[in-house]
Amino acid sequence: MIQFLLNREPCRIERLDPNLTVLRWLRERRGRTGSKEGCASGDCGACTVVVGERLVDETGAERLRYRAINACIALLSSLHGKQLLTVEDLQQGDHLHSVQQAMVDCHGSQCGFCTPGFVMSLFALSKNAAGFDREEACAALSGNLCRCTGYRPILAAAEQALGQAQADSFAARETEILAQLAAIAAQDAPQLDDGAARCLLPRDLAELADLYAANPQARLLAGGTDLALEITQQHRRLPLLIQLGQVAELQTMRIEEATLDIGAAVPLTDCAPVLAADYPDFGALLARFAATQIRNQATLGGNLGNASPIGDGAPLLLALGASLLLRQGARQRLLPLEDFFLDYRVTALQPGEFIERILVPRPQPGHHFRAFKVTKRLDDDISAVCAAVHLHLDGGLVREARIAFGGMAAIPKRASQCEQALIGRPWAESAVERAASALEQDFSPLDDLRASRAYRLRVAQNLLRKTWLELSQPDLPTRVTDHV
Numbered sequence: 365m366i367q368f369l370l371n372r373e374p375c376r377i378e379r380l381d382p383n384l385t386v387l388r389w390l391r392e393r394r395g396r397t398g399s400k401e402g403c404a405s406g407d408c409g410a411c412t413v414v415v416g417e418r419l420v421d422e423t424g425a426e427r428l429r430y431r432a433i434n435a436c437i438a439l440l441s442s443l444h445g446k447q448l449l450t451v452e453d454l455q456q457g458d459h460l461h462s463v464q465q466a467m468v469d470c471h472g473s474q475c476g477f478c479t480p481g482f483v484m485s486l487f488a489l490s491k492n493a494a495g496f497d498r499e500e501a502c503a504a505l506s507g508n509l510c511r512c513t514g515y516r517p518i519l520a521a522a523e524q525a526l527g528q529a530q531a532d533s534f535a536a537r538e539t540e541i542l543a544q545l546a547a548i549a550a551q552d553a554p555q556l557d558d559g560a561a562r563c564l565l566p567r568d569l570a571e572l573a574d575l576y577a578a579n580p581q582a583r584l585l586a587g588g589t590d591l592a593l594e595i596t597q598q599h600r601r602l603p604l605l606i607q608l609g610q611v612a613e614l615q616t617m618r619i620e621e622a623t624l625d626i627g628a629a630v631p632l633t634d635c636a637p638v639l640a641a642d643y644p645d646f647g648a649l650l651a652r653f654a655a656t657q658i659r660n661q662a663t664l665g666g667n668l669g670n671a672s673p674i675g676d677g678a679p680l681l682l683a684l685g686a687s688l689l690l691r692q693g694a695r696q697r698l699l700p701l702e703d704f705f706l707d708y709r710v711t712a713l714q715p716g717e718f719i720e721r722i723l724v725p726r727p728q729p730g731h732h733f734r735a736f737k738v739t740k741r742l743d744d745d746i747s748a749v750c751a752a753v754h755l756h757l758d759g760g761l762v763r764e765a766r767i768a769f770g771g772m773a774a775i776p777k778r779a780s781q782c783e784q785a786l787i788g789r790p791w792a793e794s795a796v797e798r799a800a801s802a803l804e805q806d807f808s809p810l811d812d813l814r815a816s817r818a819y820r821l822r823v824a825q826n827l828l829r830k831t832w833l834e835l836s837q838p839d840l841p842t843r844v845t846d847h848v
Contacts, residue, residue: 368447409509411435413448489522505518506655688701
């Protein structure tokens with residue numbers, strides 16, 4: 365049985381298909397039709413709901429954290445131990461919630477199909493922001509698409525709602541909700557089963573390791589933003605899932621002297637500021653990794669384990685020399701990330717083995733890191749080419765070079781010939797041109813709907829040239845960290 369709160373209502377579910385999404389459960393089982401299905405892939409935001417989670421800080425103090433997610437690609441098992449809020453929950457007695465009222469006052473709705481999703485994104489923003497900031501509001505709404513009103517009145521609604529923040533029933537009942545969620549957390553061995561499919565929810569790392577070793581055919585479910593597409597887009601039914609949401613050890617981060625130690629199930633929203641503090645380009649690229657709702661669900665470990673050749677995390681971590689701590693039962697092993705990807709969506713993971721932690725070296729003097737993402741549109745899009753360049757420059761010479769690309773081959777990989785054309789040579793335009801030419805030996809990209817082979821190769825070469833310009837002329841006014 366899994367348990368969660370639908371606003372204040374306890375929900376206890378034992379026999380139900382674990383392939384069921386939160387959106388389908390809301391609409392088909394509970395009659396809550398405010399949340400809409402627009403794309404079933406996490407792109408449009410019409411299905412946006414808000415999840416409240418119980419957080420305990422280092423002092424033992426508890427609070428609720430509210431985050432917007434896409435209900436269309438969130439599986440029901442991910443709600444265990446959490447509070448689910450939909451647009452139907454926001455009304456405050458006889459009055460609209462302040463974010464709903466702002467949408468009315470500012471004429472932020474026309475056809476109304478997308479409106480509940482916008483309202484829920486604004487609600488989550490109101491719970492996490494100190495006041496109105498236009499950039500924060502744009503980021504929070506970047507995963508919500510409107511095809512008739514345009515965004516000016518919606519941003520005006522955000523300004524009104526956040527500029528005139530009002531206390532609501534959710535703040536008043538926080539202590540009550542925290543107590544209910546704490547009681548759920550004490551439950552033994554949660555799982556979801558309908559007789560034909562099961563979802564297991566291990567409570568700690570040891571239990572996860574044992575379960576996966578005994579059931580290596582199971583699919584691991586962290587954020588599920590890609591895995592769920594097999595259900596919603598390919599109409600598959602996954603017979604055995606292992607949900608990682610209760611494994612606290614996978615959701616921790618440690619900032620050590622030489623290493624950033626990131627749990628495999630840390631959401632991108634949480635690891636982004638930690639990575640950005642050491643590597644600003646990494647943070648800037650993650651800000652363009654899908655939308656807020658996706659980043660609230662997706663995990664760095666899932667992005668790597670999925671082994672997509674266009675996954676944005678892999679080339680950046682390859683260039684930084686990251687390693688993976690893998691676990692199989694009680695056995696652990698450390699594997700350089702460059703040895704992890706073997707073929708298209710094939711990795712070095714053995715049966716029953718999973719990613720436990722990602723270890724990222726911290727910056728060293730003389731080291732320079734640049735990351736670039738080239739897409740058809742700036743935000744919320746898949747890379748045609750993702751590039752990462754990590755150089756150690758000393759006395760005008762390139763002492764070390766790690767250059768990696770996504771979208772250029774069947775796997776994310778380093779450009780070894782390009783690197784060798786730079787190492788030991790002066791950091792000069794002539795060396796960069798030789799390295800750019802060497803990329804033709806490293807990659808023979810495919811033509812597909814995102815880009816042609818010739819375009820990808822030319823872009824990769826130009827990004828190397830751009831790196832040279834930025835590092836050799838750091839005062840150039842064209843220096844940006846978002847690239848299209």
